[in-house]
Amino acid sequence: MEKVKVEICCGTACYLLGAANMMNLEDQIPAEWRDKVEVEARTCLELCEKENLGGAPYVRINDTEIMAQATPEKLLTRIGELLGGAA
């Protein structure tokens, strides 16, 4: 099974608008998912300009899926869905 790739935008806009709460996401991932999820902190993904500023903080999942107003809870739920309840 492919790993779930999670890219957290740590650009200053996303950081100010909530990404600061996701800096320790890796620690919040349940142990049984750890080797199935790859979390990366990225510099500005420029989604706050392409999409809209109010949607920050942005997270990109598996290169294509964009999550607006991301929170650790929302992310963990989505990761769980992608893993198909594999945990």
Add this chain to the structure above:
Amino acid sequence: MLNGSTFIRRELMIRIVRAFDSGSLESEIDQIPIKLRPKNERASRCCVYHDRAILKYRLMALLGISVEEEVDEAKPLSAYYAEKAWSAADGGPAKPKTPLSVCGPACSGCPDARVVSTQNCRGCFARPCVYNCPKKAIEVVDGHSVIDQKLCIKCGKCITACPYNAIVKTTVPCEEACPVGAIRKNELGVAEIDFEKCIFCGKCFNACPFAAVMERSQLVDVLAAMKRGEKLVAMVAPAAEKQFPGKIEQLLAACAKAGFSDVMEVALGAEMTTAHETAEFIERMEKDPKTFMTTSCCPAWVNLVWKHLPELVDHVSLTPSPMVFAREIAKAKDPSVKTVFIGPCVAKRSEARRKDVDYVLSFEELGAILAGRKIDVIACEPWPVPRPANPTARNYARSCGVTDAVLTEATAKIPGFKLDSKQINGIDKKTCMMVKLHASGKIPVNFLEVMACAGGCQNGPCSLVK
């Protein structure tokens, strides 16, 4: 912490920076409230029109204008902005007299604090609320407890006694948070700050769930000064550590990239504060071993003494704060620069006004400039500081930091030196009473450190991460 209030404030700041940089702030600013709350979309309050009206006031505060001083309600934001540009041309903008402003239309006029019984009451047989009430203010009527508001003294005994959590205390968050009773509802039921009493600690600014208390920003003033080509020195407070991703040196580099002509740590000023404050302390103790001295680096504390504790004025250290020394360092290096203090504090705005520091930005406002200019702190090469500030000086932003610094310095000079110190870690109604005991000499200490924010400046009202 991030919540709806901080989110909208930061979003507006970033929008202002972006619009300013694209040269379209004057033409765009009146559109921002409409863009953010278009018709047919969900409103945060009763309707999008109310939301827009408040957004307009938020933008006014971000332009540095006091909502209380508004005369012409029809005046568009673009007109305020244009006026600012004019005033800047003749010698720079006037610094706001008061750093806070209350947005009346945003204030919810919270009902007065009361202890009330809710639907959770089951009218039980034991009735611990009735038995525990020292004022006999509770009766059970038709199977429900009822509190007589005329008798109730809000002691809260019934709240703890009830096994169903049926009794709650409603509060007026701003009034509850204010340590000095400076914010009160006026005859219209809208919160109003008495600036004669206000110490600018910023507690109400953080406490109001309707974000009705706003800071009067100098963000646009700083952007305009940069654009005019003025040399601005970013003086970054020690509390900046861990506020942004990356190291302090990277944050300094980010400031330089954002357009500041020079950057420095305020901790360098803190080193001078430590040296002077220690010398002052030793001198005071030599003169009168029974006296005590209290710190002067927290501006909200100094405001508290001046406005409410006149008996303590003589005990406040005369040593200038790290910000003031940092300004001296910057001016000594190049007298033509203007100084910008960057920190987590509301009260610094009042100190800056007195001490000739030209501008104050909060970490949020700095963040907005960096975000608007697409600068990621973590991607910046560390700034080549001539030397990093002393660790004890960098530690000023934590509670006990000043005490530790003075103690370390004094012990180095006088071996076996003892400091009989006490820290007031956060000003609230209770600690205000404590401080009064110190003033009357009832508590034997000789060094009293007071920080308005619990934990120190790192938990300041405008910090990004607490």
